[in-house]
Amino acid sequence: MSDTPPIRPYWTGPRLRLRAMRVDDVDLWLAEEHDDHEAVHFLHYGTPLPTTRRDADAFAERYVDFANRRESIMWSIETHDGELVGGINLRSMDLKNGTFQTGTRIYRRHRGRGYGLEAKVLVLRYAFFELRYQKYEVRCLATNDPMVRHMARLGATLEGRIRRHVYTQGDYVDELAYGLTREEFEARLPDLEGASD
Numbered sequence: 336m337s338d339t340p341p342i343r344p345y346w347t348g349p350r351l352r353l354r355a356m357r358v359d360d361v362d363l364w365l366a367e368e369h370d371d372h373e374a375v376h377f378l379h380y381g382t383p384l385p386t387t388r389r390d391a392d393a394f395a396e397r398y399v400d401f402a403n404r405r406e407s408i409m410w411s412i413e414t415h416d417g418e419l420v421g422g423i424n425l426r427s428m429d430l431k432n433g434t435f436q437t438g439t440r441i442y443r444r445h446r447g448r449g450y451g452l453e454a455k456v457l458v459l460r461y462a463f464f465e466l467r468y469q470k471y472e473v474r475c476l477a478t479n480d481p482m483v484r485h486m487a488r489l490g491a492t493l494e495g496r497i498r499r500h501v502y503t504q505g506d507y508v509d510e511l512a513y514g515l516t517r518e519e520f521e522a523r524l525p526d527l528e529g530a531s532d
């Protein structure tokens with residue numbers, strides 16, 4: 336008997352699959368940009384001008400089929416039935432220091448089911464175990480309660496609070512900095528993969 340671990344299906348979790356972003360995914364993205372005020376606020380750190388069709392087309396052109404993958408690797412997240420539920424990317428990939436960040440967005444009607452965490456575990460597996468990065472770093476607004484809960488569930492450490500860092504809605508908001516090392520991720524994996532079953 337060999338001790339070689341079995342080769343697992345890499346881009347598939349218990350309920351979700353990650354695949355390259357396609358041009359037709361951008362229509363739902365644009366609709367959410369127009370109507371999901373909370374996500375826009377948390378992702379843009381404030382109130383941007385309304386997203387235009389041209390912005391959406393430029394976004395598609397830049398990232399479909401893993402174009403510009405050195406800048407950002409963009410996946411669409413879908414259920415096993417092929418329903419598009421959101422997107423996730425790997426970015427700020429720093430080869431010298433081995434650090435990286437992600438951006439995650441689950442569309443409104445699919446939140447609160449653990450989809451964000453399931454997709455993130457697939458991306459972190461890839462970043463840590465294939466690309467050999469050593470530390471995951473994330474920043475978010477301190478007012479982003481779903482993200483704060485998401486990072487706690489992941490097992491990330493709150494490493495800092497940058498006070499009064501962002502000005503929006505007439506006030507200053509703190510930014511939170513989280514980190515998770517490869518070793519910490521490995522230790523959390525059995526629980527994380529059990530939780531998203």
Ligand SMILES: CC(C)(COP(=O)(O)OP(=O)(O)OC[C@H]1O[C@@H](n2cnc3c(N)ncnc32)[C@H](O)[C@@H]1OP(=O)(O)O)[C@@H](O)C(=O)NCCC(=O)NCCS
Nearest residue numbers: 374377439440441446447448449450451452475481482485
């Ligand atoms: C942050 C975000 C990605 C989290 O996505 P999500 O899929 O809702 O969150 P998680 O995967 O962490 O899911 C956990 C939630 O699902 C619930 N859940 C239900 N079934 C579950 C299951 N089978 N497994 C795990 N969690 C489950 C959990 O109880 C938890 O609920 P809670 O948040 O009310 O405590 C999402 O809120 C989002 O897209 N926000 C807008 C964009 C944004 O802010 N991005 C981050 C910018 S820094």
